[in-house]
Amino acid sequence: MAKLGFNDPAFQTSTRPPQAPQSYAAQTYPGGPAAGQQSPGLVPPPAANLENLYSAPSADAVDTGRMTIEDTIHKTLATFAVLLVAAAAGWFVTTMNPGMGLGIAVVGAIAGFVLGLVNSFKRMPGAGLVLAYSAAQGVFVGAFSLWMEMAFPGIVLQATLATLAVVGVTLALFASGKVRTSPRMTKIVLIASLGYLVFSLVNVGFMVFGQNIPFGNGTFGDLAWGARSIEIMGMPLGVIIGILAVLMAAYMLVMDFEFVQNGARNGAPRKLGWKASFGIVATVIWIYVEILRIIAILRGND
Template sequence: MRSSNPVFSRRGFSRDNGGYAGFDAQYAQAGTATNPYATNPYAVDPNTGMPAAPARGSVMTIDDVVSRTAMTLGTLIVTATLAWLALPVDPANLNKSYVIAGGTGLVAFVLAMVQNFKRKPTPAIILAYAAFEGVTLGVVSAATSYYLSPGVVIQAVLGTMCVFAAVLVAYKMRWIRVTRRFTGFVMAAALGFVLLMLANALFMVFGGGDGLGFRSGPLGIVFGIVGVLLGAFFLALDFKQVEDGLTYGAPREEAWLAAFGLTMTLVWIYVEMLRLFQILSGDD
């Protein structure tokens, strides 16, 4: 499976090693009972219990995913906190704050794209992405809390945690089943959402005001909810990616990709939550 983030397309655990994406064409297209382990070099032979192909070093475990995710999120939280504390509580600096957030956000975007096109995960790039993304979120959150809507930041954080927990429970209980159709639907919906947001941003830049109105008022609430739902769907794809990596014995280094994907998705959900609660508070 080629799991993807709402903005960035990430390779799965099998670009150059078979795995889930290496299932034979008949199985992938028709869903027949073809042996899905036929081209998977990490699979275990169900008859012998032995690896069907020579092992390639240590394999990824759930502890690897948890520890790498804790490192990326920890880096993001630390830099976000430092950025928050460094931001002067002065409305005159609001535009300056947004310029800083835009600059660090652009750097984070470039780093994410660099990692996306690399064949293997690079921990330094992933942690650097988390650091710059943290600065962006810290500045935006502080500006929102100080100048626009006090109290919405903690609401957005709690909302993000609740979405994560709810999707995790739903996925573990198999209330959510990630299929090819589900993945296609989510990708199409996310593409449409991103294009609409870009169009709205362009109208805001060149036309002024609220652009097309997708980020304010009742319409902004609707699009905020849609954005959160898309983030939840992509969490399900991330969980599926992790599950596949564990099932098919992905190399330990792939845990960094799982952490990278989860971090980007949680950032997406937090930003959408922040904007949604800001609108609901009446300060849009």
């Protein structure tokens, strides 16, 4: 019985008489010898053609249709640009009309949450979905930042600088190869993040309906998921929870960087760059909001 694959013509021996080797000297090139003229051997293309080949730009992500680090950076910058513009709009509207600002902030938060779920479960979300998520979250972040700034002047600048520091340090450690993910740690962080998401949603539900989370104290700290009335080793519980959340977000940022690196290395479809940019922007927003909370709790205790 024939073995699988060996009936393919590629594995069979040809019974035809051997063919004479093709003479490359018979081929002509622009600027080379004319047909019928003798040539000592293979005639290369003219030097002008070779110069054009070497001077031509290398193929980019558009030409190859593959994911590259540079193309993903461009997509991420575009996503951040939309986020900042929407945040400025949310800040401005809230300044002019706090009631309207509250309304659009709630709408932005809900729309951002729904679009975030869609982008997370969709294998290759397009530019429209990712930029729409960034715009919705930007409106929420802008309005929320203004409320925090009115309660604690200077807090937005502090949180922004701290966020840049966390992202910069994480990127530097990843680029140096000192920080990498592991399958076991990834499972732990994903489970913990899911639990924290459920906790945050329940906490928001309590606040919306005018109730206090059991360990809250009924002050502005509840708006920031505070928990200032309970301390562990002299540190408010809300601060401890916030620090753990920032550490989880930093780990997920490393996961985002690895996603970009592996996608570019393995020649993933170019469209996956939008999913990578979504992951990075969503994680940075999470870090910023958590740092806002931590600073608000600490300054609220002063």
